[in-house]
Amino acid sequence: GENVEQHPSTLSVQEGDSAVIKCTYSDSASNYFPWYKQELGKRPQLIIDIRSNVGEKKDQRIAVTLNKTAKHFSLHITETQPEDSAVYFCAASVNSGYALNFGKGTSLLVTP
Amino acid sequence: GAVVSQHPSWVICKSGTSVKIECRSLDFQATTMFWYRQFPKQSLMLMATSNEGSKATYEQGVEKDKFLINHASLTLSTLTVTSAHPEDSSFYICSARDVTSGGKEQFFGPGTRLTVL
Numbered sequence: 001g002e003n004v005e006q007h008p009s010t011l012s013v014q015e016g017d018s019a020v021i022k023c024t025y026s027d028s029a030s031n032y033f034p035w036y037k038q039e040l041g042k043r044p045q046l047i048i049d050i051r052s053n054v055g056e057k058k059d060q061r062i063a064v065t066l067n068k069t070a071k072h073f074s075l076h077i078t079e080t081q082p083e084d085s086a087v088y089f090c091a092a093s094v095n096s097g098y099a100l101n102f103g104k105g106t107s108l109l110v111t112p
Numbered sequence: 113g114a115v116v117s118q119h120p121s122w123v124i125c126k127s128g129t130s131v132k133i134e135c136r137s138l139d140f141q142a143t144t145m146f147w148y149r150q151f152p153k154q155s156l157m158l159m160a161t162s163n164e165g166s167k168a169t170y171e172q173g174v175e176k177d178k179f180l181i182n183h184a185s186l187t188l189s190t191l192t193v194t195s196a197h198p199e200d201s202s203f204y205i206c207s208a209r210d211v212t213s214g215g216k217e218q219f220f221g222p223g224t225r226l227t228v229l
Contacts, residue, residue, distance in 0.1 A: 041203075043221060043222045044156065045220075089156065097144070097209040099158050099161055100146075100158070100207075102155045102157075103155065104155045105154075
């Protein structure tokens with residue numbers, strides 16, 4: 001089955017700096033890669049996703065890149081703000097409506 | 113956007129009792145719902161895939177006789193934790209596919225925190 005590795009497990013940055021979280025996956029059949037933000041005790045919220053036919057996608061301060069050959073994808077957050085502090089999960093699946101295989105999560109702390 | 117609800121949001125029960133958790137898609141039909149479990153400071157782990165009108169598909173290591181799943185309608189799936197033990201204490205989250213969008217979107221419920229004493 002699919003195995004998703006995520007690094008780092010914790011990340012601390014100063015407000016205004018950039019944050020990068022990286023994930024690798026094992027199943028070459030995976031073609032949908034979402035990123036979720038989860039605040040303590042709440043549901044995961046989709047922040048951005050990318051499909052395998054695209055190499056990069058950007059939405060304001062958030063961007064995701066995908067290297068399908070190397071089977072890795074990354075989340076980039078620019079101009080970080082304290083409200084960006086949360087746990088971020090990457091995931092992979094065969095299609096967007098299928099079960100998601102999650103990475104272990106990255107706890108991001110943005111200090112003022 | 114599509115809304116998925118869960119009930120209850122939290123529950124405390126005694127060891128050995130059963131607990132039922134409901135997952136509802138409020139404004140769309142969901143032929144497939146997924147049940148995940150999340151232990152403190154850990155990731156979401158898929159437990160089972162619930163298909164309307166058929167048996168659920170369980171992930172390896174998940175006991176189907178302990179975690180009973182019923183998906184009787186296009187808007188409701190239930191997870192029953194039978195003979196609960198303290199090690200079953202966890203955050204249970206469901207997600208649902210929106211059929212009307214061609215199943216391209218998956219929406220998460222708010223989760224149910226189960227504490228077994």
